[in-house]
Amino acid sequence: MTALLTIVILVFILIAIWQMVKIFDLAQAKNENSQIATDKDNTLNGYLMMGFLAFIYIITLVCVVKWGDLPLLSNSASEHGPTIDNLMAISLAIIFLVQIITQFLLHYFAFKYKGEKGRTALFFADNNKLEAIWTIIPVIVLAGLIIYGLNTWINIMGVDESDDPIVVELYAQQFNWKARYAGADNTLGKANVRLIDIDRANILGLDEADPNAQDDIITTELHLPVGKPVLFKMRSQDVLHSAYMPHFRAQMNCVPGMITQFGFTPTVTTEEMRQTPEMIEKVQHINDIRVEKSEALIAKGEDALERYEFDYLLLCNKICGKSHYNMQMKIVVETQEEYDAWIKEQKEFKNSLIN
Amino acid sequence: MSAHEDNHAHDDHGHHHKETFITKYIFSIDHKMIAKQYLITGTIMGIIGIMMSIMFRMQIAWPEEPNVLFEALLGKWAPDGVMDADIYLALVTIHGTIMVFFVLTAGLSGTFSNLLIPLQIGARDMASGFLNMVSYWLFFLSSVIMVLSLFVEAGPAAAGWTIYPPLSALPMAQGGSGAGMTLWLVSMAIFIASSLLGSLNYVVTVLNLRTKGMSMTRLPLTIWAFFITAVIGIISFPVLLSAALLLIMDRSFGTSFFLSDIFIQGEVLHYQGGSPVLFEHLFWFLGHPEVYIVLLPALGITSEIIATNSRKPIFGYRAMIASILAIAFLSTIVWGHHMFVSGMNPFLGSVFTFTTLLIAIPSAVKAFNYITTLWKGNLQMNPAMLFSIGLVSTFITGGLTGIILGDSALDINVHDTYFVVAHFHLVMGISALYGMFAGIYHWYPKMFGRMLNKNLGYLHFWVTAVCAYGVFFPMHFIGMAGLPRRYYTNSNFPLFDDLADVNVVITIFAIVGGAFQLVFLYNFFSSIFFGKKAEQNPWKSNTLEWTTPVEHVHGNWPGAIPEVHRWAYDYSKPGHDVDFVPQHIPLKEGEEELQH
Numbered sequence: 001m002t003a004l005l006t007i008v009i010l011v012f013i014l015i016a017i018w019q020m021v022k023i024f025d026l027a028q029a030k031n032e033n034s035q036i037a038t039d040k041d042n043t044l045n046g047y048l049m050m051g052f053l054a055f056i057y058i059i060t061l062v063c064v065v066k067w068g069d070l071p072l073l074s075n076s077a078s079e080h081g082p083t084i085d086n087l088m089a090i091s092l093a094i095i096f097l098v099q100i101i102t103q104f105l106l107h108y109f110a111f112k113y114k115g116e117k118g119r120t121a122l123f124f125a126d127n128n129k130l131e132a133i134w135t136i137i138p139v140i141v142l143a144g145l146i147i148y149g150l151n152t153w154i155n156i157m158g159v160d161e162s163d164d165p166i167v168v169e170l171y172a173q174q175f176n177w178k179a180r181y182a183g184a185d186n187t188l189g190k191a192n193v194r195l196i197d198i199d200r201a202n203i204l205g206l207d208e209a210d211p212n213a214q215d216d217i218i219t220t221e222l223h224l225p226v227g228k229p230v231l232f233k234m235r236s237q238d239v240l241h242s243a244y245m246p247h248f249r250a251q252m253n254c255v256p257g258m259i260t261q262f263g264f265t266p267t268v269t270t271e272e273m274r275q276t277p278e279m280i281e282k283v284q285h286i287n288d289i290r291v292e293k294s295e296a297l298i299a300k301g302e303d304a305l306e307r308y309e310f311d312y313l314l315l316c317n318k319i320c321g322k323s324h325y326n327m328q329m330k331i332v333v334e335t336q337e338e339y340d341a342w343i344k345e346q347k348e349f350k351n352s353l354i355n
Numbered sequence: 356m357s358a359h360e361d362n363h364a365h366d367d368h369g370h371h372h373k374e375t376f377i378t379k380y381i382f383s384i385d386h387k388m389i390a391k392q393y394l395i396t397g398t399i400m401g402i403i404g405i406m407m408s409i410m411f412r413m414q415i416a417w418p419e420e421p422n423v424l425f426e427a428l429l430g431k432w433a434p435d436g437v438m439d440a441d442i443y444l445a446l447v448t449i450h451g452t453i454m455v456f457f458v459l460t461a462g463l464s465g466t467f468s469n470l471l472i473p474l475q476i477g478a479r480d481m482a483s484g485f486l487n488m489v490s491y492w493l494f495f496l497s498s499v500i501m502v503l504s505l506f507v508e509a510g511p512a513a514a515g516w517t518i519y520p521p522l523s524a525l526p527m528a529q530g531g532s533g534a535g536m537t538l539w540l541v542s543m544a545i546f547i548a549s550s551l552l553g554s555l556n557y558v559v560t561v562l563n564l565r566t567k568g569m570s571m572t573r574l575p576l577t578i579w580a581f582f583i584t585a586v587i588g589i590i591s592f593p594v595l596l597s598a599a600l601l602l603i604m605d606r607s608f609g610t611s612f613f614l615s616d617i618f619i620q621g622e623v624l625h626y627q628g629g630s631p632v633l634f635e636h637l638f639w640f641l642g643h644p645e646v647y648i649v650l651l652p653a654l655g656i657t658s659e660i661i662a663t664n665s666r667k668p669i670f671g672y673r674a675m676i677a678s679i680l681a682i683a684f685l686s687t688i689v690w691g692h693h694m695f696v697s698g699m700n701p702f703l704g705s706v707f708t709f710t711t712l713l714i715a716i717p718s719a720v721k722a723f724n725y726i727t728t729l730w731k732g733n734l735q736m737n738p739a740m741l742f743s744i745g746l747v748s749t750f751i752t753g754g755l756t757g758i759i760l761g762d763s764a765l766d767i768n769v770h771d772t773y774f775v776v777a778h779f780h781l782v783m784g785i786s787a788l789y790g791m792f793a794g795i796y797h798w799y800p801k802m803f804g805r806m807l808n809k810n811l812g813y814l815h816f817w818v819t820a821v822c823a824y825g826v827f828f829p830m831h832f833i834g835m836a837g838l839p840r841r842y843y844t845n846s847n848f849p850l851f852d853d854l855a856d857v858n859v860v861i862t863i864f865a866i867v868g869g870a871f872q873l874v875f876l877y878n879f880f881s882s883i884f885f886g887k888k889a890e891q892n893p894w895k896s897n898t899l900e901w902t903t904p905v906e907h908v909h910g911n912w913p914g915a916i917p918e919v920h921r922w923a924y925d926y927s928k929p930g931h932d933v934d935f936v937p938q939h940i941p942l943k944e945g946e947e948e949l950q951h
Binding site: 007010013014017020021034035036037041042044045046048049052055056059060063067068083084087088091092094095098099102103105106107109110113114115116119120121122123124125126127130131134135138139142145146149150152153154156157158173174192193194196198205234237238239240242244246249250251252253255256257258260282285286289290293305306308310313315316317318319320321322323324325326328 | 423424440441444514515519520521522525528529530614615616617618619621623628629630631632665666667668669670671672673674696697698701704705708709712713715716719720722723724725726727729730731732733734735736737740741744747748751752755756758759762763764765767768770771772806807808809810811813814817820821824825828829831832833836837839841842843844845847848849850852853854855857866867870871873874886887893894924926927928929934949
């Protein structure tokens with residue numbers, strides 16, 4: 001129905017435009033019909049340029065005010081998160097500044113120097129000084145950004161094995177995630193998709209003969225103890241996937257045939273995150289939207305939407321097929337005690353096999 | 356017949372006395388006709404590509420709602436009018452493919468390189484008219500195959516326009532990776548052949564067929580842009596061809612270039628030892644330069660149009676050439692910035708961050724030079740000029756966010772989100788499209804001998820400009836909020852529920868913007884027949900194409916080819932009565948040629 005209405009409205013708009021243009025043309029026929037811009041056109045479009053500049057500023061403002069708090073610029077939940085957020089904030093500040101200035105110059109000049117009969121443009125073809133200025137300024141700014149960025153990047157990607165991180169394998173398949181904990185020895189057992197034996201419930205293809213594999217733990221939820229470095233080893237069994245954990249500022253592709261890795265330290269438990277004022281507000285807002293949607297659904301005789309409660313998520317962020325849009329896993333960050341209790345309940349690999 | 360008796364490199368088509376309908380309109384070897392063929396084919400592909408984007412935007416805004424449009428256009432892919440998830444991905448994939456390659460590469464470069472290279476350098480035609488014809492018909496063939504692939508039983512290619520294996524290699528991974536993907540690959544292989552023939556022709560023509568006096572430093576910037584674009588194409592397209600061929604081998608002949616250790620649908624496949632990351636390297640070795648293959652011609656067109664309509668020389672002619680060269684060089688060593696989180700060695704990520712951010716420097720030079728060209732000009736607000744100014748605006752807006760995406764540390768969190776979609780649509784999609792529109796409005800009189808209606812042009816520009824920002828500006832914000840691209844619906848993530856209204860706003864702007872392209876189409880096609888007759892040099896421009904007669908003649912100039920005595924940008928030069936001095940006018944006594 002919406003679509004039909006949209007189409008009808010569009011048709012009307014088009015008819016209106018066509019009529020308007022006809023009127024335009026008829027009004028002009030008396031003077032000239034050269035289809036080359038006249039002074040009148042120059043003036044009109046010059047003012048429209050200023051109008052458009054205002055439009056750019058307004059849309060920027062509206063977006064920042066209305067949706068500016070959506071970006072994951074604050075409340076990152078990992079140790080390296082704030083460094084990325086800082087760099088992002090600095091980059092955005094530079095971008096907004098340059099954007100505001102250059103768009104102003106562009107549109108203001110277009111307005112100020114709109115053509116008039118009899119005026120002569122300035123013959124100004126070259127100025128080495130000016131060009132040097134706008135070569136050197138970007139060079140300096142970019143040099144700063146490059147140094148800062150590379151520093152951050154190297155810190156994030158460098159894995160410090162001396163921290164004794166918890167090793168967790170993230171295993172991707174169309175269209176779900178599994179996590180494999182290394183168990184008491186903190187060493188993942190060898191695995192290959194060729195060893196997958198569905199009948200014996202060896203779903204990740206662990207090497208049953210490998211002693212390291214015996215105590216591995218396979219789960220469908222990812223639990224992490226707060227404040228402890230974790231090193232993810234990513235694997236995929238079929239196509240490319242990408243393990244995207246936006247709250248932790250973490251992402252790495254899962255590539256069939258190779259093991260990729262990404263490490264970080266979660267700093268905020270799920271429970272703490274739920275209690276932050278920003279998150280309470282965001283969740284409230286989302287639930288308001290969901291209540292509204294539910295009313296419409298109930299009116300149609302369908303079930304209402306569940307109330308939303310915040311959870312960290314692992315999303316697939318590399319196109320992987322039909323249900324790509326629904327490939328997710330819940331992440332729970334908790335205290336060491338809660339984590340220990342949870343992991344104790346999970347089955348070790350050697351006990352999960354069906355013989 | 357003097358045109359053909361002229362002592363020129365390829366007089367051998369002097370024997371085309373009588374042109375039949377077929378040799379004139381279909382298998383033409385005249386570059387002006389071939390340009391029009393490219394333009395019209397590109398326009399038709401553009402209509403298909405834009406329609407697709409409107410359909411999947413509707414699905415994003417109103418997920419899984421029945422829609423008569425879907426029912427009518429998608430048939431079995433929209434049971435009861437609800438779009439299927441597979442066809443959603445297919446639409447996204449084919450939209451990207453069509454817009455990048457068929458519209459903004461062939462449609463833009465193919466049209467304007469063909470039209471302008473011989474006309475602006477003072478040549479009778481391309482170096483090889485025959486290869487030029489073959490190039491067009493290969494493009495046409497590849498377009499037909501791409502369109503046919505939409506009707507394949509299991510669906511068209513749906514692995515994203517980047518067709519990363521294994522998704523694109525395994526029919527069991529996705530319906531679209533069957534016959535649809537085969538046709539996609541065949542179409543692209545033919546497309547690449549077409550593009551290479553065209554590019555070789557452009558390079559040879561620019562190097563060899565310039566008229567007397569047309570030194571490289573007197574070339575209009577359009578030609579510089581087309582020339583360098585062709586060079587980048589020759590360097591990078593063959594690499595994509597090799598990637599496509601290897602992928603065909605993997606798909607059909609059991610090799611393992613890109614595949615290894617795969618377990619799918621309950622069975623282990625035999626592939627061993629390949630790597631999808633290799634494909635990503637090969638793909639982006641073309642894929643990134645492709646961005647500049649799309650963008651540089653648009654920038655070249657803009658340089659010409661801004662100078663002409665500002666009645667001022669382009670500011671910093673040599674700096675403009677230098678920045679084109681710098682961009683071209685850098686474009687071939689930055690591809691890894693698409694792969695920061697691909698599993699590639701993080702050290703490589705550092706290298707690619709460094710090279711990528713360097714591109715901002717020549718880009719900034721270009722932007723500032725355009726702005727300075729406007730300064731103290733006498734701006735003639737023709738529709739082409741508006742689109743050129745619009746291009747500079749979107750080029751800045753879109754280019755700036757590149758310093759976030761090019762920074763590997765920041766890319767971790769916005770990689771493959773809508774932030775990327777917003778960035779590249781503004782900086783290469785909309786900018787190049789504006790360049791194409793600017794070119795069409797500016798050179799329409801040259802192509803068809805008639806004028807486009809300017810009021811329709813103004814309407815087209817302003818609505819398009821507002822809608823383009825309306826679509827892509829808010830998109831940055833949902834990207835920064837972590838919304839991944841290529842999701843059929845976001846309703847499985849309550850986390851993103853508060854982004855739903857943004858998506859509705861974006862879609863409405865997209866629908867209005869898309870609908871207003873009809874204004875352009877109407878203007879374009881009706882003016883071919885009913886437009887006002889054009890004068891010889893309607894925009895009072897300096898370049899050589901405006902010295903040719905309005906009615907096309909084979910060989911371009913009925914008499915001798917004009918000789919060139921100055922650069923293309925002597926606008927408002929002191930000491931002349933009029934505000935333009937075409938390139939073929941000799942220097943006055945005592946007049947200095949500008950040492951630009």
